[in-house]
Amino acid sequence: MTKKVRTYSDEFKAEAVKKIADNNGNISATAKQLGIAMQTLTNWHNKANKGKLIGTKEYDPELMAILEENKRLKRDLKVAQEERDILNEKG
Structure with missing residues (x-):
């Protein structure tokens, strides 16, 4: 159900x-x-x-824009860290 x-x-x-x-x-x-x-x-x-x-x-639309940008930057950072970790494992 x-x-x-x-x-x-x-x-x-x-x-x-x-x-x-x-x-x-x-x-x-x-x-x-x-x-x-x-x-x-x-x-x-x-x-x-x-x-x-x-x-x-x-x-506050400005606050919401900042929060959305912060979320995006955190996602980008996580991807970059994962890529770095993969490269370190290979090297």
Whole structure:
């Protein structure tokens, strides 16, 4: 039996996070009202607080660009290290 993965729009996520304030910060009550898992809403709330949730006033596109570049550079470094290790084994 497979579980269907629900996807939500960025607008829905942002509105859900805003609704938490309407419920005096009660994430559990907000999640129940919206019919989503409390952990899901908590994750969105945490992302919003870190400036990583699109559509929220805290969202920082520059931060996201830096984080994406950092991920790419880490991947590139890992590949270069693996290539170096392979060359060292042969030599």
